[in-house]
Amino acid sequence: MSANEKKLAGEAAIRYVEDGAIVGVGTGSTVAFFIDALADLKDRIQGAVSSSEQSTAHLKRLGIPVLDLNATGRLTLYVDGADECDPHKRLIKGGGAALTREKIIAEASDKFVCIIDSSKQVPLLGKFPLPIEVIPMARSLIGREIVKRGGNPVWRDGVVTDNGNWVIDVHGWQITDPVALENDLNQLPGIVTVGLFARRPANVVLVGDKEI
Numbered sequence: 001m002s003a004n005e006k007k008l009a010g011e012a013a014i015r016y017v018e019d020g021a022i023v024g025v026g027t028g029s030t031v032a033f034f035i036d037a038l039a040d041l042k043d044r045i046q047g048a049v050s051s052s053e054q055s056t057a058h059l060k061r062l063g064i065p066v067l068d069l070n071a072t073g074r075l076t077l078y079v080d081g082a083d084e085c086d087p088h089k090r091l092i093k094g095g096g097a098a099l100t101r102e103k104i105i106a107e108a109s110d111k112f113v114c115i116i117d118s119s120k121q122v123p124l125l126g127k128f129p130l131p132i133e134v135i136p137m138a139r140s141l142i143g144r145e146i147v148k149r150g151g152n153p154v155w156r157d158g159v160v161t162d163n164g165n166w167v168i169d170v171h172g173w174q175i176t177d178p179v180a181l182e183n184d185l186n187q188l189p190g191i192v193t194v195g196l197f198a199r200r201p202a203n204v205v206l207v208g209d210k211e212i
């Protein structure tokens, strides 16, 4: 992991921000650099739609207006980090438990620019445990469904998401068909969000300041 590459990526994503835009903003240490850089443009944008209480606090602290996605309609740009990224720009996200709001904003955006350091690049997704946000009463049910599928579910004990739910991290999956796994898990009652971004991958990936 390289903090310098994260900073370069966060700052490089600024070139995708157009005048007058409402910018979708993700969560995490890489996005924090993007928010810092976005503050310099705050008089040229309408504001941001935030994916977490953490990013909302950061945006507000720097004087960037935080807008409600229900009022903005579609966004032209979403900028967010990732925990893993494969060569098809498919991602694992949710290491910071913000996956649900992140996935909503990614879906509502025309262009998803993903900002990472080179340690996040993998040939196959799954070395990073796959985060799944679950309704608390379904934790054991979902755990058993994961075991049936060959995964090792570990409850992220003590973590409550911004939506009041819990997170299970799935270890041991080598994800050869991310779209199929995402679709399969999306069918299970009790799962709120799977941290696989395969149906809706990133459009652009910046590794440091280099677009791949």
Ligand SMILES: O=C[C@H](O)[C@H](O)[C@H](O)COP(=O)(O)O
Residues within 6 Å of the ligand: 026, 027, 028, 029, 030, 031, 080, 081, 082, 083, 092, 093, 094, 095, 096, 097, 098, 099, 102
């Ligand atoms: O829930 C958190 C998000 O998906 C983050 O974008 C992801 O964990 C990457 O975070 P970082 O930039 O801190 O490595």
